[in-house]
Amino acid sequence: MNLFFDTYALFEIVHKNKNYAPYLNIGIITTRMNLMELHYRLLFLYGKEIADKAFDRFLPFTAEISDEVIKEANQLKLLYKKREFSYIDCLGYMLSRSMNVKFLTGDKQFEKLEGVEFVK
Numbered sequence: 001m002n003l004f005f006d007t008y009a010l011f012e013i014v015h016k017n018k019n020y021a022p023y024l025n026i027g028i029i030t031t032r033m034n035l036m037e038l039h040y041r042l043l044f045l046y047g048k049e050i051a052d053k054a055f056d057r058f059l060p061f062t063a064e065i066s067d068e069v070i071k072e073a074n075q076l077k078l079l080y081k082k083r084e085f086s087y088i089d090c091l092g093y094m095l096s097r098s099m100n101v102k103f104l105t106g107d108k109q110f111e112k113l114e115g116v117e118f119v120k
Contacts, residue, residue, distance in 0.1 A: 002027035003117060004096035006089060006105040007037040014054050019119050028061040029101060033088045035059065069094050083109045
């Protein structure tokens with residue numbers, strides 16, 4: 001079983017959130033853009049060593065983003081403009097849809113969307 005891990009999910013795994021423990025032994029899919037967000041947040045909170053370690057840990061699980069997914073992500077962002085999704089969130093969600101896997105997140109904005117595995 002594979003899931004798309006958004007930045008929120010990756011951050012919670014780094015922080016050993018027990019609610020994410022069941023997801024540690026399944027296939028991770030993410031993007032370099034999600035790793036960029038994660039790296040920045042960890043760099044801000046804990047410094048370069050921890051940020052680099054987390055980036056390197058998840059790097060093997062990154063998927064490429066096609067031009068079609070980029071276009072679909074922009075359509076999603078426009079459709080839900082009042083929710084103020086980030087571009088990276090839209091890319092990840094649409095990539096998960098194109099790969100037919102659930103989008104793992106604790107981001108409240110995604111809680112009711114189809115194909116979302118919502119975990120706080």
